[in-house]
Amino acid sequence: MDFELKPHPKIPKAEGPLLVCVLDGFGENEVKDDYNAINIADTPCTDALKEVPGRWRTIRAHGTAVGLPTDDDMGNSEVGHNALGAGQLIDQGASLVDQALSSKSLFEGEGWKLISEAFESNTLHFIGLLSDGGVHSRTNQLFSMLKGAAEKGAKKIRVHILTDGRDVPDGSSIKFTEELEEVLKELEGSGCDAKIASGGGRMCVTMDRYEADWNIVKRGWEAHVLGEAPHTFKDAATAIKTLRKEGSEKPVSDQWLDPFVIVGEDDKPVGTIEDDDAVVIFNFRADRVIELSKALEYEEFTAFDRKRWPKTRFAGLMQYDGDLKLPTNFLVPPPAISGTSGEFMAKNKLSTFVCSETQKFGHVTFFWNGNRSGYFDESLETYVEIPSDTVPFNEIPEMKAREICEAGKEALRSGKYDQVRINFANPDMVGHTGDLQATATCCTLVDKCVKELLEVVDEMKGRFIVTSDHGNADDMAQAARACRDKKTKKPIVAEGKVVSLTSHTLAPVPFAIGGAGLPDDVKLKEGMPEAGLGNVAATLFELMGYAAPSHMLPSMIEE
Ligand SMILES: O=C(O)[C@@H](CO)OP(=O)(O)O
Ligand SMILES: [Mn+2]
Numbered sequence: 162m163d164f165e166l167k168p169h170p171k172i173p174k175a176e177g178p179l180l181v182c183v184l185d186g187f188g189e190n191e192v193k194d195d196y197n198a199i200n201i202a203d204t205p206c207t208d209a210l211k212e213v214p215g216r217w218r219t220i221r222a223h224g225t226a227v228g229l230p231t232d233d234d235m236g237n238s239e240v241g242h243n244a245l246g247a248g249q250l251i252d253q254g255a256s257l258v259d260q261a262l263s264s265k266s267l268f269e270g271e272g273w274k275l276i277s278e279a280f281e282s283n284t285l286h287f288i289g290l291l292s293d294g295g296v297h298s299r300t301n302q303l304f305s306m307l308k309g310a311a312e313k314g315a316k317k318i319r320v321h322i323l324t325d326g327r328d329v330p331d332g333s334s335i336k337f338t339e340e341l342e343e344v345l346k347e348l349e350g351s352g353c354d355a356k357i358a359s360g361g362g363r364m365c366v367t368m369d370r371y372e373a374d375w376n377i378v379k380r381g382w383e384a385h386v387l388g389e390a391p392h393t394f395k396d397a398a399t400a401i402k403t404l405r406k407e408g409s410e411k412p413v414s415d416q417w418l419d420p421f422v423i424v425g426e427d428d429k430p431v432g433t434i435e436d437d438d439a440v441v442i443f444n445f446r447a448d449r450v451i452e453l454s455k456a457l458e459y460e461e462f463t464a465f466d467r468k469r470w471p472k473t474r475f476a477g478l479m480q481y482d483g484d485l486k487l488p489t490n491f492l493v494p495p496p497a498i499s500g501t502s503g504e505f506m507a508k509n510k511l512s513t514f515v516c517s518e519t520q521k522f523g524h525v526t527f528f529w530n531g532n533r534s535g536y537f538d539e540s541l542e543t544y545v546e547i548p549s550d551t552v553p554f555n556e557i558p559e560m561k562a563r564e565i566c567e568a569g570k571e572a573l574r575s576g577k578y579d580q581v582r583i584n585f586a587n588p589d590m591v592g593h594t595g596d597l598q599a600t601a602t603c604c605t606l607v608d609k610c611v612k613e614l615l616e617v618v619d620e621m622k623g624r625f626i627v628t629s630d631h632g633n634a635d636d637m638a639q640a641a642r643a644c645r646d647k648k649t650k651k652p653i654v655a656e657g658k659v660v661s662l663t664s665h666t667l668a669p670v671p672f673a674i675g676g677a678g679l680p681d682d683v684k685l686k687e688g689m690p691e692a693g694l695g696n697v698a699a700t701l702f703e704l705m706g707y708a709a710p711s712h713m714l715p716s717m718i719e720e
């Protein structure tokens with residue numbers, strides 16, 4: 162690949178830096194009702210951006226536009242930031258696993274060979290997120306692997322389930338558990354001893370990310386590996402129903418269920434993880450299983466006391482970190498992402514400042530750079546992580562927006578950077594709690610932060626991009642979502658309350674350009690209705706005064 166950036170024939174380089182500001186989960190939903198938290202928030206700055214002729218549009222952020230299998234798949238941070246940073250359409254994990262299952266290549270690769278060594282005399286464990294959300298995993302993929310393993314001779318299978326309620330409606334984990342039990346019963350009928358062994362809610366068990374709180378992984382380790390948890394049950398459906406504490410003063414949502422272990426008639430755990438067992442993590446998405454992968458794979462490990470480290474035959478559904486080559490073994494080769502905008506920046510000696518808080522830090526670094534940890538050239542890249550709070554984010558909807566804003570302003574003013582890239586986590590992270598008011602509150606704050614940043618961009622004669630990676634805050638009520646079902650915009654009401662929507666949405670996202678350093682005649686093209694997140698990287702280079710690299714999807718700037 163030719164990495165040399167050539168000057169843009171018409172757009173000169175700016176005096177000041179380019180700000181790339183990602184408002185995570187800030188969709189532009191066509192339904193502007195009382196359940197659209199952005200609509201009810203006070204957002205004068207981002208509203209004003211929409212009014213500038215030729216400098217605002219929406220772009221696609223879901224489905225096939227970001228490499229997902231179908232246009233029913235909502236966008237998410239991984240695919241969103243991959244597309245934003247790479248400027249290319251990449252077949253994503255969800256699609257690659259689907260393909261590997263339908264071609265059966267999944268059952269023929271090295272990873273499968275490794276785990277199949279345990280089929281005869283040891284246990285095969287599956288650990289992952291049990292839902293059909295399609296963001297981290299999908300039940301139909303798990304079920305195909307379970308059936309495939311039993312057909313190919315696995316004698317004993319244990320499944321460790323993390324309940325969702327974040328990418329799918331809260332409470333749906335019971336349905337997914339029942340579906341799983343059905344499949345396991347079928348396997349039992351064919352002579353395979355197959356059971357659910359442990360579980361817990363994804364936000365408090367196992368699925369931490371970016372090392373925000375290792376205790377989450379520790380709880381998972383204790384439940385899945387050691388068979389230890391504060392609660393034991395004879396079956397998973399009872400576990401979930403009991404731990405949800407429905408009808409009580411403080412019901413618990415699927416995301417936040419305590420860890421639990423399933424025990425047999427003898428009250429002993431039905432499925433601890435032992436030496437020589439095979440373990441498969443059935444999530445395709447990386448961020449929330451990298452820590453568990455490290456705990457399973459690394460002999461040297463200090464993040465928490467594992468008490469016991471079984472030597473397992475461990476494979477990820479994918480390889481989750483291309484730089485660390487973690488895990489060593491995997492069932493499906495990950496998408497190849499190279500020639501990202503970050504790599505081009507570094508190879509052309511352009512300097513970058515990147516900042517977010519822990520919850521989104523890897524989004525603007527790891528995902529942005531094509532699922533690569535680390536730097537392309539540390540002397541040119543400054544990455545600042547502001548530690549996130551470890552509470553449910555509707556309790557502190559401000560999160561670290563203030564701190565990120567201040568760091569961004571300082572970086573812009575320093576004159577040291579060609580690009581300043583930041584991500585505000587709030588609309589997404591607070592949106593996932595389903596708390597409409599708190600989400601509106603954080604959108605108001607984020608809008609203020611954007612205003613302050615844009616003022617500094619002007620002061621420095623710089624340029625800006627303000628955009629998002631997918632929707633979330635733009636629809637907070639189930640069935641109110643316009644894009645999912647245009648016919649029923651009315652929210653679902655249960656027990657007198659509107660049922661909240663905790664997931665991402667299918668809405669497109671805003672894309673705004675501007676800044677005092679941007680010549681007046683630089684405008685966005687008309688048309689290009691199909692443009693999506695993958696068209697941002699080329700646009701970014703043009704805004705910086707360079708011709709876009711030819712392998713990237715086309716720029717949205719008018720020629
Ligand atoms: O929290 C997460 O893991 C996902 C939702 O499952 O959200 P995002 O893609 O915005 O990171
Ligand atoms: Mn996101």
Ligand SMILES: [Mn+2]
Binds near residue numbers: 589633
């Ligand atoms: Mn999210």
